[in-house]
Amino acid sequence: MAIGRPDWHSITTISGKYEDDFKPILLDSEGNLITHLRGWYGGASKDILLDAQGRIVAYLVGNLGGTPTPVALGTDGKIITVMQGDTGVVLKTVKVDGDGRMIGVMTGDFAGAVKTIALDTAGNMKANLVVQDLARLIMRVSQGPILEGDLGHVFGGVGSADILDISGAGTILGGFLMHTTGASHRTCSVRMSIDGEDFTTRKFETMMDYNTTDLYALPTRIIHYDDDNYRYIIGFVYGWSFDTGFKVRFSEAVGASTTVGAIYYSLIT
Helix, strand or coil: CCCCCCCCCCCCCCEEEECCEEEECCECCCCCECCCCEEEECCEEEECCECCCCCECCCCEEEECCEEEECCECCCCCECCCCEEECCCCEEECCECCCCCECCCCEEEECCEEEECCECCCCCECCCECCECCCCCCCCCCCCCCEEEECCEEECCCEEEEEEEEECCEEEEEEEEEEECCCCCCCCEEEEEECCEEEECCCHHHHHHCCCCCCCCCCEEEEEEECCCCEEEEEECCCCEECCEEEEEEEECCCCEEEEEEEEEEECC
């Protein structure tokens, strides 16, 4: 055939109507469709422009109060954007500094009123912690008043008894227990329980032998040991904290005796 293709190939010429005439639709050397793009503006057909790289040249407009307004570009072709925020009454333009960083005014709620967060001259945020405007931060544990737990108990014979039972969370501030009898009771002992965990101290005589008279030698320490007049005094170390409860249990190993004393503590409020 004259077209230079095998007989089974079909050749089609596509035409389009231009005014009252038909025009063949053009292809480039690679077979790509050549298109003349147009748009409608102001009641007339306008050519869509391309740049030297074949990209569509766009003229962007936005709606400003019902009026079409051109979108501004910088010298590098970037869209220039003015950001605004709603104050609840009017729109306000968001400010930036000389480096283009957004400037923000931080506020917080104070007694139902909005207050601006203050900065110093170096730009550091000022903080008034716990209503203390001090050069240094002073901290203290806020607990309830000092309470006294009575350790008085009378034993009629050998046995053990909880002589103090505190419920709640708090801190032990110190205390003492004096044990008096009519005979040597150096084998008696005291046991503390903190949050359900028991801690058994040594017997009076063992604590004396180990010289546990220093403040933090044990949770309890020997203050006075008189095995001639049968008087024994134990001191309770301060600073022990508890979350659910604190107990003192005395174990009488000999016979009739009396305990007196007190634990001083505070509960977290």
